[in-house]
Amino acid sequence: MSDKPVLTTRQGHPVFNNQQQRTVGTRGPATLENYQFLEKISHFDRERIPERVVHARGFVAHGEFEAYGTIGDEPASKYTRAKLFQEKGKKTPVTIRYSTVIGGRDSSEAARDPRGFAVKFRTEDGNWDMVGNNLQVFFIRDAIKFPDVIHSLKPDPVTFRQEPNRIFDFMSNTPESMHMLTWLFSPYGIPANYRTMRGSGVNTYRFVNAQGEGVLVKFHWLTQQGEHNLTQEEANAIQAGDLGHASKDLYEAIERGDFPKWELNVQIMSDDEHPELDFDPLDDTKIWPREQFPYLPVGMMTLNRNITDHHNENEQAAFGTGVLVDGIDFSDDKMLIGRTFSYSDTQRYRVGPNYLQLPVNAPRPDVVVSTNQGGGQMSYGVDNRGDNPHINYEPSSIAGLREADESYREYRPFVSGQIMRAPIERQNNYKQAGETFRSFTDFERDDLIGNLVTNLQQCEKHIQEKMVWHFSQCDEDYGRRVADGLGLDYTTVRA
Ligand code: HEM
Known part of the structure; x- marks a missing residue:
């Protein structure tokens, strides 16, 4: 037996x-x-449940975030009342999901593609999700364009092949994408693995303190393992033998007790339009220059526990930009607001209406979930309704739940204006792309040009010319080198 x-x-x-x-x-x-x-x-x-419409391939691990109690040299409370940051040494459990964006859930982890960097902090005030990427900027700045940018990057609806001609057709009509493309086709477009890549919240959020004062904030994760990327040739060699090298690398590191760490840093700006800047602080195609807005460390994350089941803890995991805790709030960033609708909408479809009852998505056990919501497919438990289960509504003179106290009052910025559909004023689509190009080493610039040329060679000539024109607006040398690589007459295209 x-x-x-x-x-x-x-x-x-x-x-x-x-x-x-x-x-x-x-x-x-x-x-x-x-x-x-x-x-x-x-x-x-x-x-199987439907795979994520984007970021289908990913890998999950668990760990903890330890606060420094300070933000730079100041007490954290100066900027935010979020409880997880207040005390030095305070630990908050986290779940992280790294991902690629465009491929399906069995696709290559060595693709040239942004990498998702989604962290769920399980705080005493409920969950906070910071759903970011490795690169610091994005292709577009208005959420209404997201289905289009993704359709252009996904396989052709007829041939089901990723087609550079479709990608650059869209991008050449989307000048705000030049900065992101400059990063994506450089070596930073293929991180060596998940442990050695950085992360960014990309969108602009607000911190709110106990006095109800707000500041604009951007989040960054700095890898403590050293940052490493792959050339296209190195990536090709890896994906010829293994489509999941990055998941394997992370899983094995945690199994052998080599726990990876990232330091959380923030950049802070006062909460106004900043007319002195040549970009809009709510524009996610821009980096906030580090010299003007220094990185301020707030804590360290360590991943120390692997998942026990891919489906339960990865496929069913749900992260979203609406999942904020008291002390962290939305800004008017038009991407952030659009994203916030999209995540929970897709998760109700993909996982089901009760996805928040699953252990991987629910708040930690000491946070009592008290709502009057109930029912729906696959309802697993009943939320706390107080001491009288008959009262599933509020207000009630009999029993039930009450609202939180004044300390949870939301941030109340003043907004007025005409409702319209309009681009932001300070678009400045090329300047930072040019600065990024010039900041690269010779090797990085060569790699960028080589990768762009390889892909643009597969495009129609009018699309090549349009892309060269955009690159020339970023930096003369940038445009000239791509034109030369494509055998185009730069002076004609530039004119
Ligand atoms: C308006 C623009 C955007 C929309 C509408 C959007 C929408 C989505 C959707 C529908 C998913 C699938 C979620 C799921 O099935 O659970 C997703 C995943 C994801 N998105 Fe976005 N997204 C946008 C922009 C961005 C940006 C700018 C970033 C980076 C800062 C980003 C990072 C991620 C990450 C990391 C995931 C994977 C989350 C996970 O691991 O489960 N997205 N996005």
């Missing part, structure tokens, strides 16, 4: 034979009352 546990059905019935169906005689036919077989097969038929 083995000491293994006995196999059962989901009803708990011990299974006597898991090798054969019930049949009439040894050669069949099978009978319809094969309950054990039908349960096994029909559950198998439903094993």
